[in-house]
Amino acid sequence: MVLSWACTTAIWVMANSLFSSVFSTKFTEKIDEELTLDRLQQNTRRQRVVRIWALCAVALTVGLRLVRPQVPYNHMSGALPFTFFEALRSKSKPDQLGDQDFPLSELIGEEYWEAPHGHFKGWAPGGDDKIDTIGRPEWASEFLPHGFQRWESTLESVYETEEGHEQKPPKNYYKPANDPLRITNLNQNVVEPIARAIKNHNVPINHVFLVMMESARKDIFPIKADSHLHHEILSSYHNPDPAIIQLVNSKLSHLTPIAEQLTGESSGFRSSGNRSEGLWKDTAESGMGGINVNGILTGSSLSFKSAVMNHCGVGPIPVDFMDEVKAEIYQPCIMQVLDLFNQLKGDSTSSTGSRIGINDAQHRNWTSVFLQSITGLYDDQDVLNNQMGFKKAIYSEEISRSSAKHYHPGMEEINYFGYAEREVYPYLKDIVNEAIENKERLFFSHFTSTTHHPWSTPADFHDEQYFAVDGLMSNHEDMNNYLNTVRYVDGWLGDILKVLDDTGIANETLVVLVGDHNFRIPLVFRHPLLPKIQITANATSMSIVPTILDLLVQTGSLDDKDSTAALDLLNEYEGQSLIRPYQATHNGRQAWNFGIINAGGTMLSVGSAAVPYRLILPLAEDFEFVFSNLDSDPDELYPIRGWSAEELIPRVRSRHGEQAAQWVNEAEKVGRWWVAERKRLWNFE
Template sequence: MAAANTSFFFTTGAEIHWRQAGGFNRDPASIHTLLTGLTGLVIVEILYIVTAAVTTPYIYNVVGYVIRTWAFVLAAAFKPLVNKVVHKVASRWAPGRKVFERLKIYEPVPLGDYDEEEDKAGLHAAPLLDQPAPLPAEKTRSKIWLKRALVLIPTGLIFFLRLIRPYDESYWFLSQTIVASPFAGVDSKGKLAGMADHAEIDGKSTALTATPKFDWMPEGEWPGFRDWQDDKYKHYNSSYDPLHISNLDQDILEPLREVLANGDVKIKHILVFKMESTRQDVFPFKNGSYFHERIKQSYGDKTIPKKVQKRLANLTRTAERLTGAQSGLNPENPVKPYGGISMTNSYTGGTFTLKSIEATTCGLSPLVVDFNHEYEHHIYQPCMPHVLDVLSASTNNSKSKDFVDWPWRPRFMQTITDTYDHQDRLTPALGFHDENILTVEVIDKQHTNDTTWKAEKYNFWGYADKEMGSYLKDAILEAEHKHERLFVTHLTGITHHPWDLPPHVDYHELIGSLTNSFGGKNDGLNRYLNTVGFNDRWYARVLEILEETGIADETLFVLTGDHGISLLEDGNVTPYDNPLVTNFHVPLVFAHPKLPVIELNSSVTSVQILPTILDLLKESGSLDEHSARAIRDLLPMYEGQSIIRPIVEKKDDKSYWQFTVMNTGGSMVAMRSADKQYRLIVPLVPEVEWRFTDIAKDPQEDKPIKSFALEPLISAIATRHGKEAVEWTHDAARAAQWWVRDNWRRYEFDPSA
């Protein structure tokens, strides 16, 4: 366990939370992921074994001497008391002379009369040749007592400090041996460390109320709509959520208002791409960005070679086109914008990939628990496939020439495995039917005897994302032929650590040789950027497929990251328990060739993607009357605000709070508000610190304020940031306390079970 802790830290920059070990899955993908750190583990294990073999005898002797020294002191101190007790017991139990004589004969030799160190020094040596024993030397006795003092004073001080140590859960955690660590868990009452219990906000203890009734709901049982089928269930009600702020009463943003109203924008199909480990600042990669400046520093003369400059200029051309943001690296050859809305200040709903997918697909906050357990509990909002299936129950006229009458077909497509952490169970729970799910396992089964299939896997995850091209094109052609509307969710994979490229694809050197710029992570950064560029070409191929199939002008293309990665800042290859803002800041684009190019800097989160898609469908006239009425009823139920309307940052002195469940889910929650640039990391377990940052003053979070308790944190915030930041932190902590507990209620999850 100690070797694993050390090697894991050097590989990822994070510590293992051993209480999560029981939740780690034994599926093949999980084991392969674990084995990527095997080399480091073996090296550290060998070092520990060799070190232990050499040092154990000395450590054993030192500890033994400490124990013997304290035994001598305690024996001498308690000698009078022991003798008194012995005599008292003897007088009560053995008043007779015979027993008294026996006790007298066998009276214990006082421990204080013998000392092993004195014996070694010859002070208790037996007389030789009937000669009297030499008298003890004063210098020898002084040396013995000096050695005792060197043991008694520091160990006694430690014992004293332990007695007066304040009660704090973080101290208890630090005092645990590593073997005890797996048994430390989340407070089953949902009380955050160092906080009073806030059971209510604005008089409300939960956002669950009686389920509303909709007359458009079809008869029968519909997955995702369980709460409508039995009156015993309650459902999330945004209007009863004291933390919710709606913006549906706001008008459409001015640049969008006319094109949506006049019918220029048609949305027949929807593609939602979850881009693995994609930071906001690589979509696109820009001249003068923090990333670009750090690459400059990796070269001795702080100048990027022309060959590398050319490669960087062409690294994310498709991202430039989709976002409408020029990289500035190739000004003489600008990219023509595709059209759409690009959000520059978007955070993910969860830095654990599967939780991020759920946040996007279902428009809700993931479950605050380690790893993927959402599928085992009540996913408290209908996900997009659920909604589309219910709409298709009534809107199901494939013979119509107008696509608004066609039924929907939700598909989930990826070229990597879905066995990691039970994704194969989560995907159906989100509403995707088995026959509409594509994974590497499905691809392998289909091509078992197909000699024409030449694609090669890039590593244990599966095939490169571009191998999905033929499947995507076939799905579009089939939908067009059957008069169906596609909703495709695609998870990319190649930008996941360890950033392997397919066989026969060369890596290009993009990073200089100065290791101090990146803490020795130059190779990892170079590999990461190469996979980013590789997948940018995949997105270009997707746009080509849309053109080839004739649906480009009728397809909404949504792209967002599942989480970022702080490899550049601290060398971490995973967002596991990593609070740095770059793990949260992800791209978010709603691309459509008929939309104007808009760049917005409002604070948004991936929880807002689903309500925005529903709002776009409704406002663009891309639904029939029945479906439009259903969407008008469903849209206000979701937590997130619609991005095509002005974001309401604050209302009635109440901030628009945005939460992110951090990888792996049960240790920390990150939060911010739309009206401020503060961030707060809220601990759920004692070994994690509270953490406050001000992105406006410290965009790279180089100087966070951290504390294991809330009050010391607030004191430090008051000194460095003032009263406004203190009040914000108080409100944020109180909101987090309420939100975590209600999150468990919504999922019908009992943390004590």
Template structure:
């Protein structure tokens, strides 16, 4: 009925303004639409604030939430009152100005609210509006955002529907509140009426709508308008701050027709509420968390993040005795190596002879200077690996590194009675997986089972792998990524660094503080030796190739890959060229590009070229099929989950893509055998990040601190290596030093190259996985850091000495500290989140002994030092920070 009334009213108004001036047309349009635009803004602001508080419901103690909760709406109420003043019944130029302010504001804030709703529903995280500008002008990023269009439209539809059905009531109610708040002003003006009467008269004539007699020909239309809009309840008649009855004479008729807001009880309630809100806001502690929770939606684009501070992390709650890292730094002059050429190549710019050594240009990361560094290079090679290496059977002519998109450690391979298996069981009514589905699951990841050697508990009859014995190599069971943002994770894996603590891909424009693996291999190419006979493969030059079937246009990846040493690239952009070597045979499967299998012929070509040219291939392949929305060629999916509604549908699609990529890895292994190089190729594999989809429904690791986004597989496979399982906590920044160590220890380099490789190996911060790992040395724990997606909001840290504890640390004031104990809560169902380190420590003290509190303080203190050192290593100048005071 309300929608029909609105449509009829619009029709009558169109008839009314036919043939009149533009100003009059705008005036009429504003008159009929002002309450709707106001109500749209009202629900957008209030809805966004409710969602905002709900997202952080357990980040404050219940006492603090109840005490200061009303003050969190302070900014929203003030803004809504300002808007309500703008939408009162006005005419002429002032009405136009109000319309030009309110209409765009309402549309923008409703869009922001709907977008925040969509992102929260699909990812479990709110939008950080300070990051929104990064997506502008990035085509791939825009396509990513469009995947949430359905949720955005649903959110916007809810706001519009709420507006249509509640506009009159919200408009009237807020008008009454404003009328009450204006009452003291009117009361004072009434007492000064004698002196101000001439001025008040002019103001009334200026601001009040003139009410000429209607044209008799349009009398019926005006009656219909009043009937449909039912303006009789509006609190719009006259200016709120001027008393029409300033003569202070109240007639009996006026007493009968008084507004509800003129009565004593409504006045007392409104004024009491506003006074309480002002008092609460005035006495509320000046803590960043309260400022953040109080922020109203449109202002968050400019003031999100709360106040800043001098230190990288707010460690003001630390005990006084944490000061032992103040004067230490990991930077020093680059080591002087006798084999280094005068014109050091890419990745080795710090070794250029004659360059002035300054803190800004010449200092290099030196692990021996870092108080956090623990090296295991003096440890002997693990006995089982050493025996294989000394036998001479392990030859590494080529290296292939597979960076696996969204690869969870617990599905590489998928094991029976694991969390994922039980998660699948829960989707069936009787909690029992049918035998046909169980067979699908058993054959979902046979290649991962073969490469890792991890038993799955299934009796697989897969014909692709032929039930072969384990492939051989090193597999880490407790590995974390260096970053849950793909492009940062690439830098961590390929350069042996911890990525830059800053939002998005900034690595490409700053100093990558270690040579990446292509740089190392290029440098080894320069270590020529005089040959008396036909050289073997150890004398062949290395050639690095990058491959991905998805776009490299997202967030400047096309600038990052050459910065890491890759100039021979095969990406979606190359595959799409009209003269591409191998035309694409399938449709795009997601908003990034094609299925990984579109690269099969390019991989064959790279191997053939290396073999025919006597070069050594270093091929890095970033997979993309397991990225949201988990598309497959021909859109064919097996039914793995019983109930495929909601997030279960996403999980079913994800598991299907996991099986697809497992088959693709098996196909790569078959290509190596087909080309006759399987026995002399080292295959390194690592996930870029995990995915918390089966845990909390998160479809992306964006701002998601769940442990499922951190745990990744790490495998270094070779057919002549024994299967070795690494139980100790590891990180993906250990892959580069491990590959270099394997090249040296397997005698896959010439003597001169081996000497250079040993020197280069010594400068990496990560420990080698082929030697016993050291979790603690000299009282210092082996701290492992993960830069959380998108890089500038959160940082995760754990200690290899006590890996059950995870601490997620805020780098800005608008996210929480988060602690979890994986021994007690392995799936992080109930992590402890608080907005301050002090509050978190108090909560932990209720359940843990002092040693755990000490670990918490130690982690916070070490991380604060490490962040500043990370910025120095990358030669990154963070935004100027100010004190909270």
């Protein structure tokens, strides 16, 4: 205020001069004294010069405004007077939390409704008056674990939690019978090889490990010869001779040997020397080892939004960063489901204090532990893990204390998040041994981090040079570092599996490995007694929780009460089970896939299991629409762009035909509906 008061006179004089020059007028107000004739003549000459430049500026501004497209260049006029007038125009209202009209209403008419039967809740979007979707299930007790609020809310408007706190039920919650996008495959039989293995052999799942691999891309899990990345590496050498190619290929053959064993996919490189020396070697019988899923897309390129999707089977909030920690997750996370199983067992201790059925794994309680070598404070990850239901979590903050059990001098921080993965190796062994000693069933979750920027490895790890070293090395240095971190983490995955072998629980443990931070990611359900099969499903990691529950039920790893609850809950989740044939369409509807792009509120990836198309849908101004056809352009090197759907659709029609153009039109509408629906389900204000 003081500064503006002091500048008032000077600003008034400058504005007076400018407007007088432009409009050939002058203000009659005098500041201190009347202008003399000489000064008037000088001002007149000065005004002519100012008038010319002012008129040029106005003409240039108006001209640019007329010829320049509004998007994406509208921000370039932000400092000009037009912005003021634009601010006066009415803005569109923000997304409301009320029910949203589904844009493809012709696909959800009453003729398509399905009646409930068995554990299936029925399907009747908009038909709650005809299908009851809120009823309290038989397995629901008076006090349910956190995460089951919507079942508690059927009792009273305000209910008391098991801890004695009063809590209001969520205003909105997920109802599968009212979800216009939901397509279930639980009416399909388990795929034949898995069903046969379960029928002919005992396939126990007493423990579940979920490993989320930071920045793990499908094209490096494992890396493959003749892939786009392989050609990029070779092209950095500028017409290499056969000896150079052989040397590079030899190095690449050592890049992802563990991933090759886990997926059953060969890299296609011929190895020189023993690439398995010092690394884990799969001891599963030939043809056995678990399920490798191809076609999986990330639900979010922001890691902790992916974590919510992977552990809870929900779509994250399409807003920037982790507002999920401030809201109630709208589905029970897998750790909370396991808590429910514990609750259903009741008191497993006899009056004499001895454990009943303690040697029967079905009657043992579950415990859940999260472990990582980096900080748990970034993006409130520690808050999120607690909210998702982990009983115990270990981060770099714990292992870096001098009082920590396995603390040792010289612990090396390799990046700004914390330590390399092998610093938590002794803690991993402790976690497994404690679960065995306590006769508990373990749900273990781990997040790798070395493959995150700045892509550093420990000092004692030998880095390879994959790209050519020349004047262009600066163009490849980051990617070269990334590949070395990939090799480091590949070996670390082998260390995790070694712990299972060494402790004797490998044949009773389901290991789920899922990528992150990229659009196309690996997903493996590893178990030595399951057949090694390849499944293709154009799906997202939202299917992880339903698949785990389905495997627990189908393998007989749950008792009757737990199985009943699990089958009921299976029908509550949006994702399909990946051990059954994936349903890409149903009654004309498509199985849509959505992926939030970092940081969350600016762009959305929209795809469908029914077609090979992908649309990048901007959620904020100044971002383009982008269309890709993965059949003709699998590496998405030649996408079609447009600054609006109206601009993009004709271009898609011209190159890919009417079907693709119609799909873009529907994808844009469904994507925007999905954004509003996520906010409604999360009760996001």
